[in-house]
Amino acid sequence: MPSGQPLDPGAAVSVRGLRKSFGRKDILHGLDFDIPTDSIVGLLGRNGAGKTTALSILSGQDPATAGAVSVLGRHPFEDPTTAARLCFARENQKYPESFKAAHVLKSAPWFFEHWDQGFAERLVRMFRLPVETKIQKLSRGQLSAVAIVVGLAARAPLTFFDEPYLGLDATARQLFYDVMLQDYLEHPRTIVMSTHLIDEAADLLEKVLVIDDGRILMDADADSARSAAFSLSGPAAAVGQVSAGWTAMNERRIGGLASVTLAGQPDAALTAAAAAHHLEIGPVGLQDLVAAIGSRSTDTLGASAPATDTAVDTSEEQR
Ligand SMILES: Nc1ncnc2c1ncn2[C@@H]1O[C@H](COP(=O)(O)OP(=O)(O)OP(=O)(O)O)[C@@H](O)[C@H]1O
Structure with missing residues (x-):
């Protein structure tokens, strides 16, 4: 999305030119994105990409250094009206020293208008939480x-989950994804989830925002993200020949074999050439796509790219 467009008043979250610095350290370099109302959106990115920093600003806990931010139609920083309508769920939430989970559940209805005590108790049993x-x-x-x-x-109108799975075993994580989806379908609302475990959550996501080094590298609905790239594998020389002219997002080599992630979707010419060389064309999962985008941006940054926005919009690179 080009910077300079007005905020989208219909979106649950709309930001333009969002910047954040800590001292002299620039962390967010001018983000532009919208999060549609009543959707589940993934905020994806590597360690230190800026996800928690962005969520802290969107949840009103931290001020932006510059830029326009609209959350549920208001500026969120220290705004009680916005705070009452959103929930920022994270494992390192601070509670009073003497607090037990039972106290959290007892006090939650004061903060959350739509709090469902029966649902909370069911969740406590599901996750075997010692209250x-x-x-x-x-x-x-x-x-x-x-x-x-x-x-x-x-059941806040806007919920941020910041890596909600830390320390959870695989069974509990699946339980979380299942129960979140079921409850979302029964009670539509806007949910933003930052995660590294992309493939696990991929089926839930309607939109993905990929952030790296404080820049948005991809902003796409999940279906277009899934078709943003494909893989081509086989003997390295043939892979190199057939993929010539395509945008390679990353490449892996083992011995004489290579697998490249190519932006776009295979056309008839590439499909025919791949068949002639006995190469395999395959889909690229969201996790691999994000890794490819991340490694590509790292390459770019490693090559001392200018410090201006270097957003990689893969859709523009499709042939
Ligand atoms: N209060 C702070 N002062 C200085 N630097 C900070 C502060 N908070 C975050 N940072 C830096 O900002 C960058 C982004 O951190 P952030 O926690 O937003 O990343 P993240 O994408 O959530 O990472 P992770 O997935 O590892 O949790 C990091 O380099 C971090 O060191």
């Missing part, structure tokens, strides 16, 4: 479970 243990004594997975219970049972 009478002090929060300070809970394991990391149990802290994530507290965040999940609050994030889901709050």
Whole structure:
């Protein structure tokens, strides 16, 4: 999305030119994106990409250094009206020292207008959360479970989950995805989830925002993201020949074999050439696509690209 467009008043979240610096360190370099109302959106990116920083600003906990931010139609920073309508669920949430999960559940209805106590209690049983243990004594997975219970049972119009799976085992993570989807279908609302475990969550996401080094590298609906690239594999020489002229997002080599991720979708000429050389054409999962975009941007940054926005919009590179 080109910078300079007005904020979208119909979106749950709309930001233009969002910048954040800590001291002299620039963390977010002018983000532009919209999050549609009543959708599940993935905020994807590598460690240190700026996801938590962005979520802290959107949830009103931190001020932006520059740029325009609209959350549920208002400027969120320290705005009680916005705060009452959103929930920022994260495992490292601070609670009073003596608090147990039971206290969290008891106080939640004061903060969340749509809080569903029966649903919260069901979630507590599902995630086997020991509600009478002090929060300070809970394991990391149990802290994530507290965040999940609050994030889901709050049924806030806008929910941010910041890596909601930390410490959770695979069964609990799947349970979270299943129950979130089911509850979202019954009670549509806007959910933004930052995650590294992209393939696990991919089926839930309607839109993906890929952020790296404080820049948006991809902003696409999940279906177009899934068809943004494909892989071509086989003997390295033939792969190189057939993929000539295509945008290679990354390449892996093992011995004489190569697999490249190419932007776009295979056309008839490439399909025919691949068949003639016995090469394999395959889909690229969202996780691999994000990794390819990330490694490409790292290459670009490593080559001392100018410090201006270097957003890679893969859709523009499709042939
Ligand atoms: N208060 C702060 N002061 C200085 N630098 C900060 C501060 N908070 C975050 N940063 C830096 O901002 C960058 C982005 O951090 P952020 O936590 O937003 O990344 P992230 O995408 O959430 O990463 P992860 O997936 O590892 O949690 C990092 O380089 C981090 O060190």
